[in-house]
Amino acid sequence: xxxxxxxxxxxxxxxxxxxxxxxxxxxxxxxxxxxxxxxxxxxxxxxxxxxxxxxxxxxxxxxxxxxxxxxxxxxxxxxxxxxxxxxxxxxxxxxxxxxxxxxxxxxxxxxxxxxxxxxxxxxxxxxxxxxxxxxxxxxxxxxxxxxxxxxxxxxxxxxxxxxxxxxxxxxxxxxxxxxxxxxxxxxxxxxxxxxxxxxxxxxxxxxxxxxxxxxxxxxxxxxxxxxxxxxxxxxxxxxxxxxxxxxxxxxxxxxxxxxxxx
Amino acid sequence: xxxxxxxxxxxxxxxxxxxxxxxxxxxxxxxxxxxxxxxxxxxxxxxxxxxxxxxxxxxxxxxxxxxxxxxxxxxxxxxxxxxxxxxxxxxxxxxxxxxxxxxxxxxxxxxxxxxxxxxxxxxxxxxxxxxxxxxxxxxxxxxxxxxxxxxxxxxxxxxxxxxxxxxxxxxxxxxxxxxxxxxxxxxxxxxxxxxxxxxxxxxxxxxxxxxxxxxxxxxxxxxxxxxxxxxxxxxxxxxxxxxxxxxxxxxxxxxxxxxxxxxxxxxxxxxxxxxxxxx
Numbered sequence: 001x002x003x004x005x006x007x008x009x010x011x012x013x014x015x016x017x018x019x020x021x022x023x024x025x026x027x028x029x030x031x032x033x034x035x036x037x038x039x040x041x042x043x044x045x046x047x048x049x050x051x052x053x054x055x056x057x058x059x060x061x062x063x064x065x066x067x068x069x070x071x072x073x074x075x076x077x078x079x080x081x082x083x084x085x086x087x088x089x090x091x092x093x094x095x096x097x098x099x100x101x102x103x104x105x106x107x108x109x110x111x112x113x114x115x116x117x118x119x120x121x122x123x124x125x126x127x128x129x130x131x132x133x134x135x136x137x138x139x140x141x142x143x144x145x146x147x148x149x150x151x152x153x154x155x156x157x158x159x160x161x162x163x164x165x166x167x168x169x170x171x172x173x174x175x176x177x178x179x180x181x182x183x184x185x186x187x188x189x190x191x192x193x194x195x196x197x198x199x200x201x202x203x204x205x206x207x208x209x210x211x212x213x214x215x216x217x218x219x220x221x222x223x224x225x226x227x228x229x230x231x232x233x234x235x236x237x238x239x240x241x242x243x244x245x246x247x248x249x250x251x252x253x254x255x256x257x258x259x260x261x262x
Numbered sequence: 263x264x265x266x267x268x269x270x271x272x273x274x275x276x277x278x279x280x281x282x283x284x285x286x287x288x289x290x291x292x293x294x295x296x297x298x299x300x301x302x303x304x305x306x307x308x309x310x311x312x313x314x315x316x317x318x319x320x321x322x323x324x325x326x327x328x329x330x331x332x333x334x335x336x337x338x339x340x341x342x343x344x345x346x347x348x349x350x351x352x353x354x355x356x357x358x359x360x361x362x363x364x365x366x367x368x369x370x371x372x373x374x375x376x377x378x379x380x381x382x383x384x385x386x387x388x389x390x391x392x393x394x395x396x397x398x399x400x401x402x403x404x405x406x407x408x409x410x411x412x413x414x415x416x417x418x419x420x421x422x423x424x425x426x427x428x429x430x431x432x433x434x435x436x437x438x439x440x441x442x443x444x445x446x447x448x449x450x451x452x453x454x455x456x457x458x459x460x461x462x463x464x465x466x467x468x469x470x471x472x473x474x475x476x477x478x479x480x481x482x483x484x485x486x487x488x489x490x491x492x493x494x495x496x497x498x499x500x501x502x503x504x505x506x507x508x509x510x511x512x513x514x515x516x517x518x519x520x521x522x523x524x525x526x527x528x529x530x531x532x533x534x535x536x537x538x539x540x541x
Contacts, residue, residue: 079509146391146409151492153509174409175491176498178505186491189383190392191408 382488433467
């Protein structure tokens with residue numbers, strides 16, 4: 001393998017790693033060219049699961065171009081975001097990566113009805129060229145292969161447990177990673193032969209990771225929910241943003257990123 | 263450790279307390295107490311908040327004991343490696359007239375500044391399965407460091423070594439060189455001077471550096487989780503267990519942290535009594 005490619009691989013890993021520790025990072029989808037004809041256009045803040053980062057930044061820019069309303073994002077782990085919202089963080093919309101984290105906010109009275117807007121399934125990630133010739137979930141039981149899966153305490157690990165149970169396979173992992181991005185990073189660095197990550201993680205990563213489909217993935221479908229928050233100062237704009245995410249335009253952005261329809 | 267066999271050149275000050283030490287000026291006393299409170303109050307908070315009713319279940323769990331055992335073993339091995347490699351490096355750095363010493367010193371400080379997670383990535387580039395040295399090693403033997411306890415030790419040594427080197431080097435530079443010169447003029451070979459004179463002279467500095475290195479290794483998280491991964495019994499040290507417990511059971515995480523604190527304070531107190539004061 002050539003030098004520059006190897007260097008690029010580690011550059012990706014290095015770039016991805018600091019993100020792992022940031023519990024939430026704020027990103028601004030504002031562009032100065034956004035239509036500002038509507039004098040009353042309010043700005044809103046959207047709290048969204050980290051896995052939605054690229055898609056929602058795109059959707060936010062499209063939404064702003066149409067409505068003139070500025071959308072600011074706070075991306076992070078859904079559980080962290082739910083905690084922040086319940087502690088009074090100024091948010092207008094919450095997009096969660098699991099029903100449980102949305103329920104934490106709804107139960108506390110922070111949000112009304114929520115809607116399914118996307119889903120994500122697991123996929124086997126292998127290093128470029130699939131050097132260990134991984135063909136399916138059964139390879140995860142092979143002790144001679146280096147395997148990474150998420151720790152059972154985090155959502156992708158819980159999903160992995162479900163598919164292994166459905167396939168009646170006892171995996172032999174070498175490491176139980178602390179989140180899905182760390183798991184993917186191990187594949188990108190070519191330190192493991194295979195890992196279980198989300199479809200969107202493989203789609204969103206550069207050429208150094210390939211996906212291997214497996215039939216049992218349908219056993220663990222991760223539902224994404226979105227809701228406007230009761231504390232919102234701009235309920236109309238918030239609802240318009242939710243509607244835009246559910247519109248064909250919003251859905252096509254999500255599909256391109258690897259999300260499935262709800 | 264043998265004590266120096268040369269009589270001291272200068273006598274220490276009188277052993278009874280001089281009168282000017284008896285009163286602590288406010289300008290020093292107040293910040294000192296503030297510093298102490300700032301360091302200790304969060305720990306007190308941790309101990310108070312910990313759900314002691316669950317202590318038996320959490321602390322007695324096989325996973326917690328495995329993690330504690332791995333942490334203590336790897337931190338101690340890392341400290342020994344740091345001493346074996348670090349004391350000679352400190353000696354070299356402290357040698358008068360070493361060219362480029364300040365540049366070397368700056369480079370040694372880099373791992374202190376580097377976010378440990380990035381340190382883990384850096385270790386991959388050299389010792390990972392497709393790293394600079396790791397690739398030929400893997401091709402020859404089929405062995406690779408990541409996901410083994412060796413990787414835990416490597417990550418810990420990487421972050422802990424600078425603490426030891428800098429403490430020992432500071433002690434060496436502050437020590438009285440004339441003892442070594444005297445030994446050399448009396449015909450001792452350099453290695454003998456180092457063993458019989460230099461080492462005992464900087465004993466407290468070495469002890470302090472070793473304790474710093476051990477403590478840093480014990481608390482190490484970022485480089486370990488990146489380079490060694492996380493698997494119970496193999497690479498899951500206490501800080502990793504605490505981190506994962508935070509995801510689902512923050513109470514258990516508090517208890518595990520308190521356990522780690524208690525064990526490390528216990529070991530340090532024992533060491534101070536049995537070892538450090540002997541110098």
